[in-house]
Structure formats: C-alpha cells, structure tokens
Amino acid sequence: MPTPRLHNLTLAAAVALLVAPATACGQKAPERSIPAARGTVCDASMRVVAIRVVDSAGRPVNDARVELRRAKDGAVVVTRTGATSSGGDYVLFDDPSAPAMAKGGENFTLSVTSGSRKSVVTLVLGRTEPDGCHVAVLKGDQRIVLP
Numbered sequence: 001m002p003t004p005r006l007h008n009l010t011l012a013a014a015v016a017l018l019v020a021p022a023t024a025c026g027q028k029a030p031e032r033s034i035p036a037a038r039g040t041v042c043d044a045s046m047r048v049v050a051i052r053v054v055d056s057a058g059r060p061v062n063d064a065r066v067e068l069r070r071a072k073d074g075a076v077v078v079t080r081t082g083a084t085s086s087g088g089d090y091v092l093f094d095d096p097s098a099p100a101m102a103k104g105g106e107n108f109t110l111s112v113t114s115g116s117r118k119s120v121v122t123l124v125l126g127r128t129e130p131d132g133c134h135v136a137v138l139k140g141d142q143r144i145v146l147p
Helices: 004-026
Strands: 048-055 065-070 076-081 089-094 106-114 117-127 135-139 143-146
Touching (some): 048 106, 065 089, 106 143
Parallel strands (some): 048 143
Antiparallel strands (some): 065 106, 117 135
16 A cells, blocks of 8 residues: 555656646647748648539539649649549548649649549649648639539
8 A cells, every 4th residue: 555645646646647748738739731831830730622523503423533633744643533522522632641732833634524524624733821831722613513
C-alpha cells in the first residue's frame, strides 16, 4: 500500500499527464501544407477541390468518370469513377494529396463522361494567396453539366 505522500505524488503526476495533453489540444497546432511559401506555417484546416456533376435537368450524376489533366504537359493528375457523395460531388484532391501547383495557378483540363455524354472544361487550379497553404479553384465552374 503506497504511503500518503507517495499516493499524493502519484495522483499529482496522473493529473499532470491528463491536463497537459488537454491543454495542448486546446492550442491550434500549426500544420505545413505542401508546398507552402518558404518560412510559412499553415493552419490545421484542410481544403478540397471538388466538382458537382449534374445532367441537363440539374439531377446529380453519380456514375461519371472524371479525368483531370495538367494542360502544360498532358499529365493525368486525377482519375476517378463514381461520385464521392449521392449529390454528384467528386472530390479531386485535398491539400496534402494535391499535385504541386503554383499559387498563381495553372490550367487543367477536366473531362467528365457518363455513358455517351461528355463534357470537357478548363479549370485554373492553384494555391491560396498569400501563403500558398491551400488548394483552390481560381477560375472555372465547379458545376459540370452533362448534356
């Protein structure tokens, strides 16, 4: 049986171990997204680049094949079949999985097909200003209508 003094020390140590992580969790931990500007510390929030595919009546299309190509070299960056949600949403990528992109943005060609229907659009994708921490659609419509 521990002595009262040892018991108090053990209890104090246990409380310290429980309180310290809780205090640390209350702080906003910096996270570095790739590729942020040199010397930049990004926050812990995460962004995604997604599109919504609908038919000409505005109904979600959940069975489309999506292909995203970098315009400058034709490299396929993302290929996805099937919506991420029942609303016709297709997540292309998030901050950590995004291809290296300039903050000023670069052109990408997005091809969306479902059966015999096809739509091809150009999107300018890049990183947020001024820090470069998050991916973003800088230009182009994220709502794709299949005829």
